Amino acid sequence: MAGLEALQESKAESTEIGHADLLMAIPVPLGSEALAPTIAKLLRACKLLSTPCRIVLALPGENSQATPAELPQASPEPASERPLRYVNYPLPAALPGTIPWLPNAATYREIARLATKLDARACTVLGTDSGFTRDSLTPDKLTLLVDPGIEGSFDLVLPLYTTQAFDDLVNKSILYPLTRTLYGHRVQNPLGTEFQMSSKLFPVLSAYALRDSSQQQGRLPWLATIAANRNLKICQVQLGARRPSSSDGIELSDALAQLTGPLFLDMEDNAAFWQRIRGSHDAPIFGAASASAETTDTVDVRPMVEAFHLGERNLREIWSLILPPVTLLELKKLSRLSPDEFQMPDTLWARIVYDFALAHRLRNINRTHLFGALTPLYLGWVASYAVEINRSGIAAAQQRIEQLARAYESEKPYLLSRWRWPDRFHP
Amino acid sequence: MWEQVHQALLESLHRAVFKVATLLPGVLALIVALLVSIFIGWLLAALLRSILHALRFDARVEKSGLVNISDWSSAKTPTFLATRILFWMTVIAGLFVGIAAFDASLSSGLSAYVVAYISRIVAAVVVVVIGIVVARFLSRSVLINGVNMNLEHARLLSLGAKWLVLVFTAAMVLDHLGIARGIVDLGFGILFGGIVLALALAVGLGSRDLVSRSLERDRHKMPPEEEVVRHF
Numbered sequence: 231m232a233g234l235e236a237l238q239e240s241k242a243e244s245t246e247i248g249h250a251d252l253l254m255a256i257p258v259p260l261g262s263e264a265l266a267p268t269i270a271k272l273l274r275a276c277k278l279l280s281t282p283c284r285i286v287l288a289l290p291g292e293n294s295q296a297t298p299a300e301l302p303q304a305s306p307e308p309a310s311e312r313p314l315r316y317v318n319y320p321l322p323a324a325l326p327g328t329i330p331w332l333p334n335a336a337t338y339r340e341i342a343r344l345a346t347k348l349d350a351r352a353c354t355v356l357g358t359d360s361g362f363t364r365d366s367l368t369p370d371k372l373t374l375l376v377d378p379g380i381e382g383s384f385d386l387v388l389p390l391y392t393t394q395a396f397d398d399l400v401n402k403s404i405l406y407p408l409t410r411t412l413y414g415h416r417v418q419n420p421l422g423t424e425f426q427m428s429s430k431l432f433p434v435l436s437a438y439a440l441r442d443s444s445q446q447q448g449r450l451p452w453l454a455t456i457a458a459n460r461n462l463k464i465c466q467v468q469l470g471a472r473r474p475s476s477s478d479g480i481e482l483s484d485a486l487a488q489l490t491g492p493l494f495l496d497m498e499d500n501a502a503f504w505q506r507i508r509g510s511h512d513a514p515i516f517g518a519a520s521a522s523a524e525t526t527d528t529v530d531v532r533p534m535v536e537a538f539h540l541g542e543r544n545l546r547e548i549w550s551l552i553l554p555p556v557t558l559l560e561l562k563k564l565s566r567l568s569p570d571e572f573q574m575p576d577t578l579w580a581r582i583v584y585d586f587a588l589a590h591r592l593r594n595i596n597r598t599h600l601f602g603a604l605t606p607l608y609l610g611w612v613a614s615y616a617v618e619i620n621r622s623g624i625a626a627a628q629q630r631i632e633q634l635a636r637a638y639e640s641e642k643p644y645l646l647s648r649w650r651w652p653d654r655f656h657p
Numbered sequence: 658m659w660e661q662v663h664q665a666l667l668e669s670l671h672r673a674v675f676k677v678a679t680l681l682p683g684v685l686a687l688i689v690a691l692l693v694s695i696f697i698g699w700l701l702a703a704l705l706r707s708i709l710h711a712l713r714f715d716a717r718v719e720k721s722g723l724v725n726i727s728d729w730s731s732a733k734t735p736t737f738l739a740t741r742i743l744f745w746m747t748v749i750a751g752l753f754v755g756i757a758a759f760d761a762s763l764s765s766g767l768s769a770y771v772v773a774y775i776s777r778i779v780a781a782v783v784v785v786v787i788g789i790v791v792a793r794f795l796s797r798s799v800l801i802n803g804v805n806m807n808l809e810h811a812r813l814l815s816l817g818a819k820w821l822v823l824v825f826t827a828a829m830v831l832d833h834l835g836i837a838r839g840i841v842d843l844g845f846g847i848l849f850g851g852i853v854l855a856l857a858l859a860v861g862l863g864s865r866d867l868v869s870r871s872l873e874r875d876r877h878k879m880p881p882e883e884e885v886v887r888h889f
């Protein structure tokens with residue numbers, strides 16, 4: 231009931247505001263201390279845009295600090311001539327146990343519906359990670375994110391962050407290489423929480439089906455795959471360093487399920503499309519990469535190797551429901567290595583991810599159990615990566631991820647074979 | 658005297674043959690009813706299967722996301738589950754018909770007793786199936802979560818959870834069937850209480866040092882890697 235009322239309010243407000251060229255949306259409630267500097271930054275960025283345009287800022291309706299009447303205005307001009315106008319939209323409540331900065335389908339759907347109502351040319355979604363919005367997203371970087379969509383040259387603008395060697399490892403080990411292999415676009419943050427989309431994506435997100443029953447608000451839309459499926463133009467912009475997202479109180483297996491699960495579901499939906507894709511190509515990059523202040527710490531891999539060994543000893547029976555015998559044999563060999571020599575081959579890791587994606591589709595075991603069983607293997611990969619980076623130096627990290635992505639691509643025939651003939655014997 | 662013995666034996670034989678002859682039509686009726694019900698069940702299941710396939714029932718259930726049947730049972734598809742249920746319901750109905758025919762030929766109260774007991778057996782079978790599924794699910798959950806929490810004895814815990822549920826299920830089933838009810842109640846009480854007491858004693862006395870060492874090790878082990886490695 232409350233949601234309906236909020237939606238009606240949102241409709242009324244958008245009718246008053248009328249048309250907009252660009253909708254900027256913040257998909258999570260911001261505290262009052264984060265809201266004011268963010269808006270000040272947006273106002274500065276509006277003045278730097280190469281093409282002047284009418285911009286509306288959408289703030290989640292639950293944010294009590296963000297009622298349009300109380301927000302700061304940039305200038306004493308009449309409301310219709312102000313560079314930035316405000317509108318609220320209903321924000322569905324987050325489910326307990328979900329990653330706080332990860333928006334859901336329902337939020338994106340509300341934003342897309344609002345953008346459609348405003349007849350916007352593009353929509354920029356900003357900073358689900360409030361730390362990033364507050365600290366790192368400078369007006370010139372924001373302009374970089376907004377311009378390609380406003381000019382109409384690209385349909386999806388994804389962020390490119392400067393990360394440290396041991397940051398964002400789920401993305402580096404699974405999300406980036408798997409998306410690149412499946413859909414052929416080398417986008418390094420397929421799950422960018424800052425992005426811009428053109429009006430071509432609004433109807434897709436507005437009608438996004440809430441098909442994953444385990445999440446009432448729907449699964450996370452994987453924008454990179456949606457755009458790739460429709461042959462839309464994708465580019466990346468350099469947004470600089472990103473403060474690591476908060477991981478307090480989130481279990482690694484839950485995070486793996488929430489981040490990797492939607493991609494596995496997408497694989498099922500788009501199987502006919504990605505099976506035709508061979509190789510990959512670079513997505514255009516705009517902006518200059520900023521140098522990151524790398525820490526020189528080496529990682530103690532022993533706890534991760536121990537977690538892998540513990541998994542190998544106890545979860546063999548469950549892994550055998552998912553992985554073929556040859557992979558189990560390789561894992562057994564790995565379990566005999568000492569932490570200093572621990573090395574999981576990239577091709578083995580790629581095959582493991584493919585086999586888990588297939589098991590997710592076939593429902594060999596409960597899906598929550600599936601991601602729980604993946605966790606020790608993932609820690610094994612992280613340990614292997616850390617051993618190599620400790621040995622060869624942090625500078626090799628980027629190259630190492632590129633090498634992993636190429637291994638995913640080289641193993642794609644294995645995925646195709648397993649996907650098409652899952653019952654065929656694989657030694 | 659021999660004539661009287663001969664006469665008594667003949668009468669006894671006559672009565673026995675008469676009894677068997679009275680029972681035979683009932684037994685035959687039971688067998689025929691069972692065979693016919695199996696045939697009808699098979700026919701109905703085939704019909705239902707083709708209707709559900711035509712309606713793309715599996716895809717609809719999967720898409721609606723209402724139930725994740727494969728997560729809980731060994732049945733591969735919702736159609737398979739529905740046809741099996743229909744088949745066995747028809748067979749059980751046939752069995753009832755057969756027993757009623759058998760009972761009529763026997764002119765005793767067997768039918769009512771058997772029907773009442775069969776309903777208990779069906780409920781007991783359902784309890785066993787649910788118990789096995791829950792035990793398997795819980796056992797896997799405990800094992801996986803235990804491993805991810807770095808518990809060295811995760812497998813032991815998982816086995817414990819599995820057998821606890823199975824023993825609990827067995828006690829429920831025996832109690833429901835009315836078999837040695839007193840012994841089951843007493844035995845289960847002693848067993849369950851014994852397990853809890855043994856665990857309490859083991860942790861409180863025997864494994865006190867082990868538990869404190871394990872907690873100490875976890876406290877010292879976890880923080881450094883979390884500071885340097887960030888997964889998302």
